Amino acid sequence: MFFIDTIEIEGLGNRHYLAGGTRTAVAIDPPRDIDQIIAAAARRDVRITHVAETHIHNDYVTGGLELARLTGATYLVPAGAHVSFARIPVADGDLAAIDGELQLRAVATPGHTPHHTAYVLEEAGAPVAAFTGGSLLLGTVGRPDLVEPRLTEQLAHAQHASAHRLAAELPDETAVLPTHGFGSFCSSAQADGEATTIGREKHVNPALAQDVDAFVADLLAGLEDVPAYYAHMGPANAAGPAPLDLTPPTVADAGQIAARLAAGEWVIDLRNRVAFAAGHLAGSFNFEGDGKIATYLAWMIPWGKPVTLLADDAKQLAAAQRELVRVGIDRPAAAATGTPADWLRPGEALASFPRTTFADMAALASPDDVVVLDVRRDSERADGHIRGSVHIPIHSLHQRMDEVPHGTVWVHCAGGMRAGIAASLLDAAGRDIVVVDDSFDNAAACGLPLVTT
Template sequence: MFFVDILETEGLGNRSHLAGGAERAVVVDPPRDIDRVIAAAARRGVRIVAVAETHVHNDYVTGGLELARLTGARYLVPAGAEVAYARVPVADGDVEPLDEGLALRAVATPGHTPHHTAYVLEEAGRPVAAFTGGSLLIGSVGRPDLVEPRLTERLAREQHASAHRLAHHLADEVAVLPTHGFGSFCSSSQGGGDRSTIGAEKASNPVLAQDVDTFVKELLAGLDDVPAYYAHMGPANAGGPAPVDLTAPRRADADEIARRLAAGEWVVDLRSRVAFAAGHVAGAFNFEVDGQLATYLAWLIPWGRPVTLLAESAEDVRRAQRELARVGIDRPAAAAVGSPADWVEEGVRPASFPRAVFADLAAARRRGEDLTVVDVRRDGERAGGWIEGSVHIPLHQLPRRLAEVPAGTVWVHCAGGMRAAIAASLLDASGRAVVAVDDGYGAAADAGLALVGPTPRD
């Protein structure tokens, strides 16, 4: 009897899988923090005999190389992937024995990357589960534009063919177990659901219902922005990631925090956006530990810039450190625990700014206040409609476009409040008067704000 355990990395929208039998198991697309994987295997009482990568990942740093080294497992990597370390090169049709009666069969599924490979778990020769990586996702497919722009259309066509190959050769009851697609920017669109089968995908996934030309046209038209840090993930994974170091960072006092800010380093306050707005170290940026910390911090920070973490508890520092290591921000320069009173120099008052809802913005406009509305949603979100007179600067572009923000108090909004809080902290640190709109965008119309759009599409 086989088992499959899901190891979820929610902040990145990814999943890894531990699968096997009574004694031996494989790990597919492991996360950087492999202690979670080792603990899961220990709970099952199985030995990890194989570690399999579906592709060289573009969105996170893998723990596969280190996991294979520590466990003595065979490290399976697609033969077409150019990597700098020793591994077991896997080609279409290769079979890796696991436990008694269990084996893993490689299936070439190019599209997300040129070398992408899915793995089908077979029990007594019968397929029971497909680890589809960034190929066939739940209600979607992995995006084809992360490798090289000149390859995007070709990879999109290959993605269509790969999905159809899986659907044609696997029975309807075979489980579909992708790595990406649960909020990951590696997904070409956000499908729904946590579990699926080949039969369910045949009934609902556009890639299996559309002809290739229609699929490619719609896929390419709907692609979202690519996080800037993705450019560093592929090279890190191809070169061979170093073991992760999750030991506690050194503690910083108020004087050191001030020195690091003066040196142009990033000081990141992990507290809630409510607490940050009420009082914070001037110049610090707010990335909530309970938000999509790794994605947005890695997206915005100049790569390699030292980071100091501020948090209410040591546990929040540990959580943040683990999340950031998953995207290659390995070691915080320092950390401090407590409150703004502990982090500002003697005689210095914490900074603050107001929060509001869309009804407050509507009231301020009626009063004729001198204000600018900045919408930090992404292009695809903005296309669905926007507040009349608002300036559009997507959050990931804001650090380099601060000079474009018009004069006046800046009321900044997104779709729900989290990204607006990040943007407000960036604007506040630059010396602007700012109001963070902490409200769902749907409330803008109810508040009486004039809306424009949506933008017609070809």
């Protein structure tokens, strides 16, 4: 008998796995906060004897090295990956005994990276699951453009070949368990469904349904911007990440928060966007603690700039700190909990801006007198956007503020979260802001003129 436990990191859109038998187990692509993996092993009453990486990750800092160190597990890393630490290099066809009749077989699946390796879990020699990392995902494949631009087309061809190899070698009933594809920007598209098998992928995955030329052309045409922080993840993982530190940050009082704002540091308000709009410290930025804080904050902040976190309570602060260490933002410079009134110096006033809907936008007497700013991704905008709106994706807004036309800015995204971030940036820059906290699906229903490109 075998088990497979899934550890889902929703904020980064990844899944990590613990698989084994009655006594021992292997961890696949573990997250940096390895306590989750250790807890899963404790619940199963198994010992982690192996840790396996499918590739050197570009979207998060791995916990693999630290997990192997703490547990004494054998650390399996693809042989083609250039790393600076001791590990067992894995080549195509290598086997690792996991528990009883369970073994892990390495399958070279280049494409997401040149050295990418999938691992097939076999019971008594029969495949039962394939841990596919960033190769074959649910209805799609991992991006081929994260390593080196000159390799992108070559890796796209390799993705097609790797998908076909897995489909040819594995039975249709084999479970496909990827790391990416559940919101991760390492995926070339959003996952199709929640679970899949080799047999299902043969029917729904373009890598298996299209010929190589059509697949590569469509894959390359659909690639969007790469999160800026990805440039730091690969080197950190290749060098060997330091153990994480989740101890509480230094507490900042109102005067210290003001000093950090004055110094140009990033002061991040983790409260929900409704509360932030109603009242916040002037100059602070709003990245909701229950949103994709790790992705968007790491994408937008100048790398290495000090971060101060403002939170409702210690629980919200700890959750955000955990999210941020996963992407290499290891230690907040300072933090404070409570309400905005606790963070103000005597005599200071809170800043605020109005929230509205697309219906309110449609009811404007003179819509041409305002600037409509769309901060969605290119692909979202291509499917339909408000005629005359300005388009600056959220991840590049902080670098392109001077491109926002003069006047009151009505800023929107697809649902409200990214618009809230954008509004906080513009508000901190002294602009007059109205944030459209509404689903973009309502724009057409309200009669706003939409066009496609």
